[in-house]
Amino acid sequence: xxxxxxxxxxxxxLGAPTDDGKELAVSGTTLVExxxxxxxxxxxxxxxxxxxxxxxxxxxxxxQYDVYSPKIRLLEDARDQLxxxxxxxxxxxxxxxxxxxxxxxxxxxxxxxxLRFLKLETGKSVDINDDxxxxxxxxxxxxxxxxxxxxxxxxxxxxxxxxxxxNKYSLVALGRTIFTEEQLKLRFHYGIHAxxxxxxxxxxxxxxxxxxxxxxxxxxxxxxxxLLTDLKGDFDTVKAAYLDTLERYQVEDFRELLTDLCTCGYxxxxxxxxxxxxxxxxxxRCSNKMEKLK
Ligand SMILES: [Zn+2]
Numbered sequence: 001x002x003x004x005x006x007x008x009x010x011x012x013x014l015g016a017p018t019d020d021g022k023e024l025a026v027s028g029t030t031l032v033e034x035x036x037x038x039x040x041x042x043x044x045x046x047x048x049x050x051x052x053x054x055x056x057x058x059x060x061x062x063x064q065y066d067v068y069s070p071k072i073r074l075l076e077d078a079r080d081q082l083x084x085x086x087x088x089x090x091x092x093x094x095x096x097x098x099x100x101x102x103x104x105x106x107x108x109x110x111x112x113x114x115l116r117f118l119k120l121e122t123g124k125s126v127d128i129n130d131d132x133x134x135x136x137x138x139x140x141x142x143x144x145x146x147x148x149x150x151x152x153x154x155x156x157x158x159x160x161x162x163x164x165x166x167n168k169y170s171l172v173a174l175g176r177t178i179f180t181e182e183q184l185k186l187r188f189h190y191g192i193h194a195x196x197x198x199x200x201x202x203x204x205x206x207x208x209x210x211x212x213x214x215x216x217x218x219x220x221x222x223x224x225x226x227l228l229t230d231l232k233g234d235f236d237t238v239k240a241a242y243l244d245t246l247e248r249y250q251v252e253d254f255r256e257l258l259t260d261l262c263t264c265g266y267x268x269x270x271x272x273x274x275x276x277x278x279x280x281x282x283x284x285r286c287s288n289k290m291e292k293l294k
Contacts, residue, residue, distance in 0.1 A: 114249055115257070118245065155175040
């Protein structure tokens with residue numbers, strides 16, 4: 001006897017009520033029939049579940065892509081248009097105001113420039129002594145004299161021995177000026193292979209060569225005006241503007257903009273980073289105590 005038949009027999013004998021009181025075997029149906037019936041019903045239900053999923057997906061796809069996406073796109077377009085218009089309006093206003101600011105700064109920057117000039121030490125010597133330059137480790141040095149001399153800028157040439165094995169000599173130009181490197185827009189500042197007694201605004205290695213003689217000969221062949229044009233930067237223009245400023249203005253004309261003033265003529269103005277510091281300032285030029293104006 002097979003296992004299933006055994007089971008059916010057992011059930012028949014017992015009249016087998018289930019837990020909830022129902023008889024497992026309904027009159028006239030065998031367990032086999034019930035199993036087949038249940039499996040058929042399961043198939044039907046599963047098919048319904050599958051159809052339900054498919055139709056739900058189809059409907060949701062339709063809602064998302066056919067119904068709502070176009071509406072959302074329209075709304076987004078409308079929103080983007082409004083936002084772009086806002087940005088454009090802001091930028092237009094900003095640019096107008098920036099232009100206004102620039103206009104206002106014209107005078108401010110002009111005065112800044114004047115103050116930069118008035119702060120310079122007019123009478124300061126820009127002489128360069130050969131002794132102001134010391135070579136390292138007893139290397140040789142030869143002064144070739146001034147190539148440019150003005151009360152506000154002097155440029156002197158030297159040949160100094162460097163550390164290289166082959167081109168052992170450097171032809172260098174040193175420049176001293178009352179102006180700053182930035183004012184003159186000096187293109188050369190490399191730091192030469194020697195020790196300077198003070199800050200040179202111009203330090204340029206013009207050429208390197210095997211001997212002093214070779215460098216002297218090279219120098220002879222150069223156009224002096226071309227060399228100077230390269231070395232002097234904006235000196236001529238800046239000097240002219242400086243002299244013009246000195247003729248027209250003096251520090252006292254701008255007293256209201258000054259924060260600290262020294263008897264030597266040096267000062268800090270509202271444009272300086274040193275301005276508005278608490279306490280008495282030490283003069284950046286002569287180290288005396290400055291008068292507090294603001
Ligand atoms: Zn001073």
